[in-house]
Amino acid sequence: METEALELAKEYRRLGGTRLAKMDDNIIDTRKWDDEPAAAANYWAENIAVLDDRKQAEVVSHLETINS
Template identity: 45%
Template sequence: MENASKTLADEYRRLGGRRVAVIDDNIGSSRDWEGDTPEAAKFWRVHISSLSDREKRDVETFLPSLNDESDEPGGK
């Protein structure tokens, strides 16, 4: 699925962005525990943080998820 939100998320990740999506009770946000590269941090600040809350949540849904268990033993 290609759309503006996915394109923004993909470019952010390509630049070294390390934020992860946190979806809890259908409320989305993102966390930056590992720190972004300077390029990714600037991209987030310029292109994503200025979006409306809804648009920002849309972008966050395309980030890797904290709830993703694919790295867990037995996960897919």
């Protein structure tokens, strides 16, 4: 059974999202160096950026990390 956070992360990646998770000292953030398709950027803005910090961090934890 997938969590809502995992489903959001998978859909973002399916749309070509390029953000990577940065996890350091219990701080979860994202980094984006490359342009990403408009569909992925819009999906992030409409579905993930609007979440509270805790829920957003849960989604980010399902992305590839800058260390992978």
